[in-house]
Amino acid sequence: MRSVEWYAGKVRMIDQRLLPAEFCLLELNDPEEVAWAIRDMSVRGAPAIGAAAAFGVALAASRSRATDSDGLLRDLGEAASVLRAARPTAVNLVWAVERVLGRVSAEPSPDRMREVALEEAQAIADEDVAVNRRLGRVGAALIPDGATILHHCNTGALATVDYGTALGVVRAAHEQGKRIHVLVDETRPRLQGARLTAWELDQLDIPFTVIVDNAAGHFMRTGQVDVVLVGADRVAANGDVANKIGTYKLAVVAKENGIPFYPCVPTSTIDLSTPTGDDIPIEERSPEEITGISFLGRPVFPAGARVANPAFDITPHRYVTGIVTENGIVHSPFKTSLRQIMEAPFGS
Numbered sequence: 001m002r003s004v005e006w007y008a009g010k011v012r013m014i015d016q017r018l019l020p021a022e023f024c025l026l027e028l029n030d031p032e033e034v035a036w037a038i039r040d041m042s043v044r045g046a047p048a049i050g051a052a053a054a055f056g057v058a059l060a061a062s063r064s065r066a067t068d069s070d071g072l073l074r075d076l077g078e079a080a081s082v083l084r085a086a087r088p089t090a091v092n093l094v095w096a097v098e099r100v101l102g103r104v105s106a107e108p109s110p111d112r113m114r115e116v117a118l119e120e121a122q123a124i125a126d127e128d129v130a131v132n133r134r135l136g137r138v139g140a141a142l143i144p145d146g147a148t149i150l151h152h153c154n155t156g157a158l159a160t161v162d163y164g165t166a167l168g169v170v171r172a173a174h175e176q177g178k179r180i181h182v183l184v185d186e187t188r189p190r191l192q193g194a195r196l197t198a199w200e201l202d203q204l205d206i207p208f209t210v211i212v213d214n215a216a217g218h219f220m221r222t223g224q225v226d227v228v229l230v231g232a233d234r235v236a237a238n239g240d241v242a243n244k245i246g247t248y249k250l251a252v253v254a255k256e257n258g259i260p261f262y263p264c265v266p267t268s269t270i271d272l273s274t275p276t277g278d279d280i281p282i283e284e285r286s287p288e289e290i291t292g293i294s295f296l297g298r299p300v301f302p303a304g305a306r307v308a309n310p311a312f313d314i315t316p317h318r319y320v321t322g323i324v325t326e327n328g329i330v331h332s333p334f335k336t337s338l339r340q341i342m343e344a345p346f347g348s
Contacts, residue, residue, distance in 0.1 A: 045159020239334025
């Protein structure tokens with residue numbers, strides 16, 4: 001099934017907090033609940049967040065009691081503000097919300113506005129699946145037979161509506177019959193690699209090995225990695241990449257060891273209005289995500305320890321070999337190539 005979808009007048013999604021121990025579906029009734037699910041990471045991954053937020057706007061439209069267009073637009077504007085604030089780094093969230101609002105505002109009547117809100121949200125979800133399948137095929141050309149791929153965080157079907165971005169490339173290479181192996185770093189503190197990526201690869205019968213985050217450099221230096229694939233939550237106009245914390249370190253070590261480093265992103269994740277990575281807001285998450293960790297059933301940290309918990313870091317474009325999109329692979333100079341790929345028709 002899809003990670004997030006419209007079902008019986010509600011937004012239904014896989015609760016990713018409980019995987020791999022438990023597969024559970026959430027059904028959300030209003031945009032505030034959708035915003036909570038995004039903030040609490042029941043749904044995560046930039047494309048999946050975007051689709052969830054789009055469906056959140058559709059929920060607001062269906063729940064609104066407004067009888068005129070202006071009243072409905074006010075209700076949608078309030079819902080959009082709540083959804084936009086849920087997580088600041090992933091550009092897909094704002095992109096999806098604005099896309100639905102833009103379509104709705106052009107309609108003449110409240111009834112038609114409600115219909116269009118759902119139509120556009122569903123279109124965003126459907127397009128995401130098609131885009132990721134195309135992206136997977138494009139990126140699979142980079143993966144030689146017998147390759148070992150180092151992967152960070154989770155970028156598979158759970159992080160998108162379906163199929164995946166960087167893991168979509170892995171999946172496409174596997175479907176083409178290539179003999180591949182994936183080194184899955186655990187991705188602390190929420191362990192999206194160990195919990196989610198390993199679970200997805202197991203479902204797909206793709207060989208993998210889980211490693212601790214700090215082991216990645218060892219495997220790269222000793223020649224056990226052929227390519228590093230990651231996703232992204234936002235790509236700036238100059239090619240700087242915001243992705244899950246720890247990505248920057250992987251990119252630096254990959255470059256030191258002559259290993260290609262490719263973020264794999266749909267064009268909806270490219271933000272040409274953001275000049276550089278320094279202009280991307282970095283979400284700071286709760287210290288409890290770290291201080292809640294235990295060892296042998298006991299707390300790890302001294303009581304009252306100060307904790308910093310940035311959810312993302314910025315990888316400067318000089319460490320990026322290329323960026324895989326559904327429209328092709330772009331290389332430096334990114335200021336030019338990213339603009340060109342954004343203007344290219346889908347699948348060109």
